[in-house]
Amino acid sequence: AQSVSQHNHHVILSEAASLELGCNYSYGGTVNLFWYVQYPGQHLQLLLKYFSGDPLVKGIKGFEAEFIKSKFSFNLRKPSVQWSDTAEYFCAVNALGNAGNMLTFGGGTRLMVKP
């Protein structure tokens, strides 16, 4: 079965700092990859997704992620964070060949941006 690791559990940054959140998965086959964000007290929302093609994916609110197949990674980046980016970020993987579109989520990374 696939698993997803987010090694940074908590990240604290100042506004305008650059962000990179790590995500690694374990599955040898083809995968679809997602990043979701959960703002305080709210539900999960999709930030971006990768299915195929250009491994650099651009999402909403200035976020991007790069799929590096050889490293089994899908790290999330943003050049300059804002206070409003304070949230919890979840990486998720769908291993093609599983029963439909089940997702396996990482443990999440809590980001706090200091104003």
Next chain:
Amino acid sequence: DAGVIQSPRHEVTEMGQEVTLRCKPISGHNSLFWYRQTMMRGLELLIYFNNNVPIDDSGMPEDRFSAKMPNASFSTLKIQPSEPRDSAVYFCASSPGRSSYNEQFFGPGTRLTVL
């Protein structure tokens, strides 16, 4: 579109009581997922329906938990009897279909507290 609707938003009950959580997926979506989120275990998939049929319930913790989807527009997650360790936020998500290219849309969640 109203999005995924969950009720109640908050539930406080005493140990041993029956708890029923409700979910209305987005109209036209064929897949429905129940998740549980806790600080200790993160986001866990409990059960997954497609076209009202349970596809994978391997995440259901024990016999005290049961889920039904009597029609395409309604699902319930029942805990009987409830225990304090069931305290968590329970999310329902829906998806347009079984294709792995489909993202999941999450509801606002039900925060359950079992005293």
